[in-house]
Amino acid sequence: MFPQEPRRASDWKLYRRLWHQSRACWPHLGAILFLSLLSTPIALLFPLPLKIAVDNAIGKHPLPPFLTSWFPHADATALAVAVAIALLLGLSLLMHLQGLAGWWLQTYTGEKLVWDLRAQLLQHAQRLSLSLDRRTGSMDATYVIQHDTPAIQNVMVQGLVPLTTAVFTLLGMIVVLERIDWRLALLALAVAPVLFLLTRWCSHRVRSGSYQVKELDSSAMSVVQEVLSLLPVVKAFGQEDREHARFVRRSSSRMQGQVRLAIIQGKYNLAIGFTLALGTAAALLMGTHEVRAGIITVGDLVLVMAYLAQFYEPLRLVSTRLTDLQSWLASIDRAFGLLDEVPEIVEQEGALQLVRARGEIEFRNVSFHYAGSARGVHNIDFRVPAGLRVGIVGTTGAGKTTLLNLLTRFYDATEGQVILDGHEVRQYKIADLRRQFAIVLQEPVLFSASIAENIAYGRASATDEEIMAAAMSADAHEFIMKLPHGYDTQVGERGACLSGGERQRISLARAFLRDSPILILDEPTSSVDLRTEAAILRATEKLMQGRTIFMIAHRLSTLKACDIIVVMEQGKITDIRGQRTAEELIRAEELEVPELFRAMLAASAASSSEA
Numbered sequence: 001m002f003p004q005e006p007r008r009a010s011d012w013k014l015y016r017r018l019w020h021q022s023r024a025c026w027p028h029l030g031a032i033l034f035l036s037l038l039s040t041p042i043a044l045l046f047p048l049p050l051k052i053a054v055d056n057a058i059g060k061h062p063l064p065p066f067l068t069s070w071f072p073h074a075d076a077t078a079l080a081v082a083v084a085i086a087l088l089l090g091l092s093l094l095m096h097l098q099g100l101a102g103w104w105l106q107t108y109t110g111e112k113l114v115w116d117l118r119a120q121l122l123q124h125a126q127r128l129s130l131s132l133d134r135r136t137g138s139m140d141a142t143y144v145i146q147h148d149t150p151a152i153q154n155v156m157v158q159g160l161v162p163l164t165t166a167v168f169t170l171l172g173m174i175v176v177l178e179r180i181d182w183r184l185a186l187l188a189l190a191v192a193p194v195l196f197l198l199t200r201w202c203s204h205r206v207r208s209g210s211y212q213v214k215e216l217d218s219s220a221m222s223v224v225q226e227v228l229s230l231l232p233v234v235k236a237f238g239q240e241d242r243e244h245a246r247f248v249r250r251s252s253s254r255m256q257g258q259v260r261l262a263i264i265q266g267k268y269n270l271a272i273g274f275t276l277a278l279g280t281a282a283a284l285l286m287g288t289h290e291v292r293a294g295i296i297t298v299g300d301l302v303l304v305m306a307y308l309a310q311f312y313e314p315l316r317l318v319s320t321r322l323t324d325l326q327s328w329l330a331s332i333d334r335a336f337g338l339l340d341e342v343p344e345i346v347e348q349e350g351a352l353q354l355v356r357a358r359g360e361i362e363f364r365n366v367s368f369h370y371a372g373s374a375r376g377v378h379n380i381d382f383r384v385p386a387g388l389r390v391g392i393v394g395t396t397g398a399g400k401t402t403l404l405n406l407l408t409r410f411y412d413a414t415e416g417q418v419i420l421d422g423h424e425v426r427q428y429k430i431a432d433l434r435r436q437f438a439i440v441l442q443e444p445v446l447f448s449a450s451i452a453e454n455i456a457y458g459r460a461s462a463t464d465e466e467i468m469a470a471a472m473s474a475d476a477h478e479f480i481m482k483l484p485h486g487y488d489t490q491v492g493e494r495g496a497c498l499s500g501g502e503r504q505r506i507s508l509a510r511a512f513l514r515d516s517p518i519l520i521l522d523e524p525t526s527s528v529d530l531r532t533e534a535a536i537l538r539a540t541e542k543l544m545q546g547r548t549i550f551m552i553a554h555r556l557s558t559l560k561a562c563d564i565i566v567v568m569e570q571g572k573i574t575d576i577r578g579q580r581t582a583e584e585l586i587r588a589e590e591l592e593v594p595e596l597f598r599a600m601l602a603a604s605a606a607s608s609s610e611a
Contacts (some may be wrong), residue, residue, distance in 0.1 A: 005448040012125035028109040029288040035102040036165035047306035049084040054299040110153035117149045129344035143218040166314035190278040202268040210262040210330035216254035221246045276312045354432040359386040359517045359548030377571045390560035400552045425507035438516040442523045444507035446495030450486040458514035470513035474539045476505035521551045
């Protein structure tokens with residue numbers, strides 16, 4: 001059995017939020033409800049031709065007076081047959097027209113509801129803090145956006161509208177049955193309490209099981225995402241069988257959960273069906289007795305049994321749809337849970353505008369640590385005048401990238417202040433602040449689009465001439481023009497169609513085009529050969545002119561261009577050097593040199609000798 005999982009939101013709270021979420025589609029939902037309600041009188045009239053055929057055509061009961069007055073010379077039997085056939089065809093046509101209009105409107109409304117919710121979730125997810133991705137991974141948010149959002153269509157269009165229609169149909173059927181025979185109507189209603197208890201028993205288990213199945217499904221999908229995104233690593237280490245086994249384990253858990261859920265729903269449907277069959281059998285038994293006693297006619301019994309079948313159908317729909325709603329509400333709860341995630345990085349009311357920064361930066365006793373971890377930075381305190389080049393070095397995990405993430409407000413410092421041009425970075429508008437930075441990462445990130453679109457990513461309004469000029473500045477124009485479609489060449493997923501050096505030069509071209517006053521370089525040459533490195537360094541040198549530069553460095557050749565060198569270890573600054581090159585610092589005997597510098601110098605010398 002599924003573990004008992006607490007609900008994050010009650011059903012009524014979710015329904016209220018769904019009603020508010022779907023406000024743009026209220027007219028469409030109203031039209032769908034109106035068309036659905038039309039099915040109630042059609043359903044009530046549908047057994048009528050059968051009664052006319054049995055009682056008036058086959059039997060000897062007279063037709064209503066208004067019909068005989070309209071057709072005084074018609075044969076009674078032929079008239080009864082003609083009326084029954086005309087009613088049957090007319091009602092059938094109305095039913096199909098109503099179904100066609102309802103189908104079109106339901107499809108449009110359902111798709112719009114899903115589209116709106118997906119767009120809202122994606123927009124919100126982009127504004128969430130990076131710490132959410134560290135905690136839950138991006139796959140769970142992807143799963144929610146892609147697989148949980150269709151539940152809003154199921155609830156609003158396939159759930160609440162049919163339920164409302166079914167309730168009205170039930171009321172109509174009860175009135176009609178009561179007018180024919182109140183005893184049969186009362187007997188038919190006797191099954192309702194049993195159905196209510198069965199529904200309560202099943203609904204809680206379906207809701208809990210649905211939560212678990214969706215979490216297991218998301219976990220299995222995360223394995224697929226990891227394997228396909230890291231396929232070269234998987235192949236290089238020959239771990240295909242291992243990853244397959246990992247996916248099978250998680251998928252098996254999901255499959256077992258889905259099977260258990262299906263068994264619960266199967267037992268419930270069996271109980272519902274048997275309960276309704278008992279009600280039908282009891283009504284048939286009583287109806288037969290009343291016909292033999294002369295209380296009702298055979299036609300009345302046929303009509304009652306036809307109505308009873310239609311009466312039990314909406315009753316069955318209400319019972320089964322209520323359990324389906326629990327599965328859909330589990331998805332809606334997960335979607336609203338993502339919407340309820342509060343961004344840690346918020347813009348202050350009355351935030352300052354920033355057109356173009358001078359680039360003067362200061363860290364004042366800044367500390368930060370990641371949630372649930374001791375990693376971070378501690379007591380960072382140094383100042384960078386505008387236009388200087390700062391090299392940041394340290395071992396992996398020393399806090400280099402974290403430091404720059406605080407500068408761009410990907411995270412906010414828990415203590416101290418990060419100052420840009422005399423104002424704390426939290427005082428600026430977030431969009432204005434981030435426009436002041438151009439970032440070139442160690443592993444260049446390209447989107448599955450054309451080269452021109454990737455270069456213009458930081459400034460969508462750029463002209464073709466500006467894009468080409470940026471590519472020329474980054475020494476990328478020549479190789480781009482050699483490609484089959486030039487700047488319109490598709491780079492593939494994450495730039496897979498290009499080499500590492502080509503991807504990096506496109507990333508540099510993007511930074512040229514952005515033309516921000518502050519440039520962050522996260523060791524852009526560490527993963528390329530020496531010849532490509534030389535070309536990238538030439539382009540980088542042009543890009544650095546007149547800007548404040550932060551370089552995360554692992555090679556001494558990069559440090560040579562720095563005015564200030566910051567050494568970090570375990571989240572703290574252990575040394576700050578300036579005004580002299582790295583080689584001069586290492587040769588200077590009056591200062592103690594960290595071992596990291598010596599290792600970098602040795603690595604640089606080794607690279608030079610290999611070249």
